[in-house]
Amino acid sequence: MLRKTVVLTSLLATAAFTGPAIAADPIKIGVVTPLSGTYTGIGQQVRWGLELATKEVNAAGGIMGRQIELIFEDEEANPAVAVQKAEKLFEVQKVDFLTGTVNSGSTLAVGQTAERAGKLIATTVSFADSITGDKCSPNVFRVNARAxxxxxxxxxxxxxxxxxxxxxxxxxxxxxxxxxxxxxxxxxxxxxxxxxxxxxxxxxxxxxxxxxxxxxxxxxxxxxxxxxxxxxxxxxxxxxxxxxxxxxxxxxxxxxxxxxxxxxxxxxxxxxxxxxGYSTQIDSPENKKFVDAFKAANKADPDLYGADSYGLIYFYKAAVEKAKSTATDKVRDAMRGLDWMTPQGKKTMRAGDHQAVQPMYVVRVNDGQFKIVGNVSGEEAVGADICTRF
Amino acid sequence: MRDNVTAAPVVDRLALAMRASHVLVAIFVVAGLVFATVGVAMKDTFFLRLATEALIFAGLALSVDILLGYSGLLSLGQALYFGLGAYVAAVVLKEIPSFWVAMGAALVASLVVSILAGLIANRVRGVYFALVTFGLAQVAAKAVYNTRALGASDGMIGVPIVPIDLGVATVMSNSPAGFFLFTLAFIVVLYAISAYLLDTPFGRVLLAIRANERRVPSLGYSTRNARLAAYVLAAVVAALSGALYPMLRGFVSPELLFFTTSGNAVITVVTGGVGTLAGALYGSVILTVLKSVIGSMTEHHLIVIGLLFMVTVIFLPKGLMGFIRPSIERLIGGGSR
Incomplete structure (x- = not known):
């Protein structure tokens, strides 16, 4: 009986919150990320990066006049949990977009869930080449650098x-x-x-x-x-x-x-x-501003996960403003080939495999600190597009 | 309870308990049907599919209860068979998208593996059995985690949506209500087969083993065969449930074989009621819903679930069904008078 009561109340609650979308409704972005377990540290950076960018965008008037609302779910770094949480965000919370998955298994599995639900996701952390390679999906984008x-x-x-x-x-x-x-x-x-x-x-x-x-x-x-x-x-x-x-x-x-x-x-x-793909030492005004704001908000240095997650919000903002819509097909078209600014500099979303092209850096340890010793242009580092699905 | 036994000598205490479990499962099915109706009426997807997942994990819990509740052996590695069923089904479905071929392959694979593993694990009892089953599952999990052909740590995606041809009707594995009802029926069939087998003299031998394994041979029964049979039965139940997982979610990952999966099944059985079989079903639904609801409210959901589990063990040591079932027994025992 407990089950039925819980389910019924949740169903009713859902029904109450899913009226027709009006212009002033917030844009909902679901975040399925590890908030407990081994990868908590990474999940924390993802959260800080997303929250900082969301605060900035909302303060500047949001996306097409709509505020961004982030909805977090803990995926416990387990694809089986991640898929269930992603489905909840898609079906119950009706999120417009989803991000946050950390381990590659979760990103692949959630990407497939998104594809079957007709929604878009992006990862800001997963490294596995297959995500934008042989297992690429028309509904999955990656804004961070792959392995x-x-x-x-x-x-x-x-x-x-x-x-x-x-x-x-x-x-x-x-x-x-x-x-x-x-x-x-x-x-x-x-x-x-x-x-x-x-x-x-x-x-x-x-x-x-x-x-x-x-x-x-x-x-x-x-x-x-x-x-x-x-x-x-x-x-x-x-x-x-x-x-x-x-x-x-x-x-x-x-x-x-x-x-x-x-x-x-x-x-x-x-x-x-x-x-x-990122270092706090990158010498650009965008990065200095980002690092200062990040430190002020979270009392910690950003790492590449924080920086890439921060950049993701601006990626989504640029895509929605270009598409003038949050509908999956229109946003996907807008995302393909999109240029946008991040703390790492300008990134380009490659249309052929949904992999972000970005400048890469080589860092070396000197007295316990990483120092940038070289950089490689985005086009040189990105490698061939081997995605054949779209 | 003793009154009932003397009043109706044809029905012994164990048979009565089993009949009470049947009543509980019947209530479970009715609740499930009501839920499906409400779900369809509200055009729900998420909750129907979440409930389907709960039922699939109920099959795993049922398998743990067959071992723990009857032969008294705690398996800390039932995820081995759940994962085996899931991976075999996923591999087969990617090649031949046929539900029955996948289930057949999972059945055969679990029979072979469980007979071999059973010969090893059943050489020991008690805490050593728990450790051997734990070890076997860890070995299998590590092997899958490092096998590139099986997707290694990333698991395998791209398991297609399959039609389930039932003769009279065809259910698609991505239809929320259809697949929920199919899974409900499937798990109830697994329950019915297990309950039937455990209600025969074979089940009584298992209970005797749980009570005092050394005295059983002196009564003329082989403990080795009975224990192996229970182990194989449990493995098949777990593997057939696991085989449904990739049909629901479209992927498999090595986490399905990890200790968290095995451990959750044990927690489910203890919460639901050890040795009741019905408890595995109720326990799984309660735990899955709690995790989903509490997990969305706080990131400290593991602490909340842990506390709830401790409260259950302290105040309902026989689990939820162990607490409810005696009243059902009195009810139906009284009816047969």
């Missing part, structure tokens, strides 16, 4: 530093570790570098010294690694103890050295380079 863009930017920078470099690859032994290594290897070899060998260490390895013999023998000039978290701490400090860091350029995935482990890695992190 391929990060690795292309890094590879382009590496071959500029050391042309025809001998590169050694060390990855964690699981699917994602192997796929990041194989992507970077293909990219960097395409630019003239040579592979000196590769090795995969189990996740959570305590001792990396067993691989140092073959690493030393291969005499690489560059080491690429995609280990993360505490594995990075052990790998880099052990390499430092064995004197391996001296004349080798160490680069890696964007998750290898992060604000979470950079202190623990200490001096061993010096010189580590990676490709990213």
């Amino acid at each position: 391929g863009q990060q690795s292309t930017a890094l590879a382009a920078w590496v071959v500029k530093q050391k042309p025809k470099a001998k590169v050694y690859f060390l990855g964690p032994d699981y699917e994602m570790g192997r796929s990041t290594v194989s992507t970077f290897k293909k990219t960097v070899e395409g630019l003239g570098a040579v592979s000196a060998g590769e090795v995969f260490a189990p996740l959570d390895s305590k001792d990396y010294t067993q691989y140092f013999g073959q690493l030393r023998q291969a005499k690489p000039e560059v080491l690429y690694t995609s280990v993360a978290g505490n594995d990075t701490v052990r790998l880099l400090t052990q390499m430092q103890d064995f004197g391996l860091l001296g004349n080798m350029l160490v680069v890696g995935a964007s998750g290898t050295v992060t604000s979470q482990n950079i202190t623990a890695v200490g001096a061993a992190a010096n010189g580590f380079g990676t490709g990213v």
Whole structure:
């Protein structure tokens, strides 16, 4: 009986709130993001970024005179939960647009839900190339840089530093570790570098010294690694103890050295380079204004998730104003090929696969701080459009 | 209760309890039909599909209750079979979009895997059984998580919408009310088969095992065969329920095999009432609705659900159905006098 009462009250509540839309009604944007569990930190940045941009847009008169209303749901970083919450936002809250999903599995599954419901979503976080690649959907857009863009930017920078470099690859032994290594290897070899060998260490390895013999023998000039978290701490400090860091350029995935482990890695992190889509150090008036506003509102620095989520609101605003409508087909047409301004500079939504094209940066650690050491233009980093579905 | 037994000696206590469960499931079905009618009248999609998902997870909980409520074995890894059914159905449906082929494949796969795993898991009992089942599920989850052919950590999307040909009518898996009613009927059939089997002497052997496993062989029964049969039955129930998941949601992901899924099923059974079978159905609906409603109100929903669970365990140690069922027993026991 409890079930029926709850369901009935919710149904009635829904019916009461879904009258015909009038011009002054707010535009509703659903946000399905992890507010509990492992990815809470990322969900927090997504929320802060979206809320800051929403506040700014609303203060300036909203979108076509309509205020933006954000509706949050916790997806627990679980696609099964994310899909259920997305459906609730689409069917019950009647949101006009949806964003927030973090892990790629959630983005793919929610994207399919949106496609079947005839709605649009965008991710501001998920990296997996497949989202705008072989599993692309006409209803899914990505405003952040995908894994391929990060690795292309890094590879382009590496071959500029050391042309025809001998590169050694060390990855964690699981699917994602192997796929990041194989992507970077293909990219960097395409630019003239040579592979000196590769090795995969189990996740959570305590001792990396067993691989140092073959690493030393291969005499690489560059080491690429995609280990993360505490594995990075052990790998880099052990390499430092064995004197391996001296004349080798160490680069890696964007998750290898992060604000979470950079202190623990200490001096061993010096010189580590990676490709990213955002850094607080980007020297532009737009970024300075964004960083100051973000710090004032949240007492914390924005990271790439916060910046990309902030930019998303302006993307949606530009698309709706161009389409003069919130209807799915019109907004989709408007989004294709759209240019808009973000803290990272101008981004362009590529029409062929719904992947944002944006300038990429290479950052290097210097005394516990990431400093921008190079940048790669958006067109150079974005890679081929392999989406064949639309 | 003793009065009823003496008054109607033909109906023993266990048979009466089972009949009370049937009554509870009948009430459940009526409530479901009313709900579907209201849902259709209000042109609802979300709540019908949420209820369908609750029913699918009720099948998983039913499977846990077959083990926990009858043979007394706590499985912390039933998600292994739920996920197996889901993945097998998803893979088959992407190749051959036929409902019956997918269900058949899930059935065969779960039979094979559960007989093999059952031979391992049933060598031990008690906490060791819980650990072995937990371990098996973790191994399977990790394997799927790292297998690119199965979509690895991203899972598999693109499971098509399938027509379910029932002979007299065809139900589309994306029709909210149609698929809800089909799932309701399907889960009730799983319940009926389980209840029938557990009401035979086989079920009594399982209850004897729960009471005192060492004495059962001295009565001339094989505990090994009975335990394996219960394990396989539970696995098939979980896998067939799991096979419906990709039809509803159109995707599978490794999270379906994770401990959270297994753990939720145990919580469902404990809340609903261990050993009542009907409790798994009610428990799943209550938990799914609570999670959806509380989850939208606060991001601290896990704390609220945890507190509710503790309150239930302390004040209703036999679960919701364990609390309600004795009154139904008295009612129908009195009627047969």
